[in-house]
Amino acid sequence: MIAQAGTAPAPNAFWRRALRHRSFVVGALLCLLVLGAALLSLVWTPWSAYEIDVASKLRPPSSAHWLGTDVLGRDIVSLLLVGARATILVGIIAVGIGLTCGVCLGLIAAAQRGWTEEVIMRFSDFTFAFPAVLSAIMLAAVIGPGMVTSITAIGIFQIPVFVRVTRGSAGAIWAREFILAARAAGKGRVRITIEHVLPNILSILIVQATIQFALAILAEAALSYLGLGTQPPQPSWGRMLNDAQTLLFQSPSLAVYPGAAIALAVLGLNLLGDGLRDLLDPRLARQR
């Protein structure tokens, strides 16, 4: 291998590479679209998403209602915009809970081994055995259905996933020779975990987080659809699907719009994750 004159990739070099990475760009645009919709809904919607106008229910798309109205006469575009808020909020908080707790536990398990690892992994297996829907039902029984219930249930469900991913990838890093070299240089477990293990698994975690975000969106939709999540009149994409269900044959487009919104958000997150994985690896930096 011929050594080449190389310096660290500067921040703007990162962006130059990023802008040339197709799935990163498409993914980022889709995610920005959803984020933009949620932010826009805070200041402006074509109609009120809460106002019921039964007289103009189930209207087809028109210049007044671009995508028509639902069974209660609410404007679909407005519902989609406001619904994006619930989606993003639930996704961010739930993945945040799962990521923080899961990564910490996974890193501890990989660094300590022995009985600590055993306890953490058994705990995570135990948690994993509870589907989000089941914990949501149990939580709803205690604190009632709602956004807090779905966030907590989805967040708890995410923890074991992150524990496993972190434990697995961190374990592989611990077996690498540069960890032995770092230990030979006098670094303790905590320092090695922060300086050597975490940076090397960060790209895996980011990719996993985007996938989990996508799953959280689906789970939120499912819980809302089941009536355990976001409660009326608060709109969410899952609730819209729920409402569309009874009219599936009369006006299938009511289900298509929130369905497409969910699909686009999930697709965007997955593409973004793929792109980030490539962009965050300095070894791939010079190839693109």
Place this chain on the structure above:
Amino acid sequence: MMAADAPLLDVADLGIQLTTSRGPAKAVREVSFTLRRGETLGIVGESGCGKSITALALLGLLPDSADVSGSIRLDGRELVGLADADYCKLRGNRISMIFQEPMTALNPMHTIGHQVAEPLLRHTGCSATEAKRQAIALLDRVGLPDPARRYDAYPHQFSGGQRQRVTIAMALACSPDVLIADEPTTALDVTIQRQILDLIADLVAERGMAMILISHDLGVIAENVQRMIVMYGGTVVESGTTDAVFSRMGHPYTQGLFRARPRLGARRGTRLATIAGTVPELADLPAGCPFADRCTLVVDACRAALPSLSEIGAGHGVRCIRTDAALSRDPAGVIA
């Protein structure tokens, strides 16, 4: 205070028991040696004879499942059983190590400058700019071209030889008392090997460090160290000054290793002598002499118990019950 000639590192009766897939195995037994300040010691032996795990034991870096017995003293302080937090203060600071594979011994996510400056920051508590200045000086000393400009480059941007120079700079950052070099040139090509070994030798002499050089190559040992130990099957089979061992090889294994070394300028067609057989598996190391199954001088008594290390000259020990036969068979070897 300690006497001036007290050994810096004193390893006595070191034993290492590892858990393998086939149950516990004594990977190292009855290994003893001393290292004085500024002295160089070579450890030579075939692959799998326990060189690396002996080195790792000195640094307290064996897997948790390993059981270490005997004693390792650094300046009189017992290291076996030392708490990990205390060991961390020694590693990289008083004892450091250069690894076999420069390709994998560097963290791919950090710049080389960071990796060299980091031990300085941690062990000496100097400022970041001072650490950077020292790291650049060090990278310059180990012969990395244009270190100031390439300070922020990542490991993948360097060749194998350059990376090994970086790991040497890392190991030397805090001027340790003992440098352990575990086959530092095995992964490099021959011309680079020479340069790296010369560099290590110069640095060791210049800084008055003690060095343990591990190699499977007798030639490397002959040229680079003052004293040597020959390991086989997890134990020391011969030890002494390099001159004494090369002028009078008392152990059949050392003799075999010497005959099996590749020679430059050997007549074409002459076959390389080899030692028949292979290194025994750890789990079924014989109770007696570990070399018994490959030794041409073997007698029944060899398999009865591990022969003890007997002196055949001043400080020259051989672990063989038939040293006399071995010596008469192979009169004075000549240094290649």
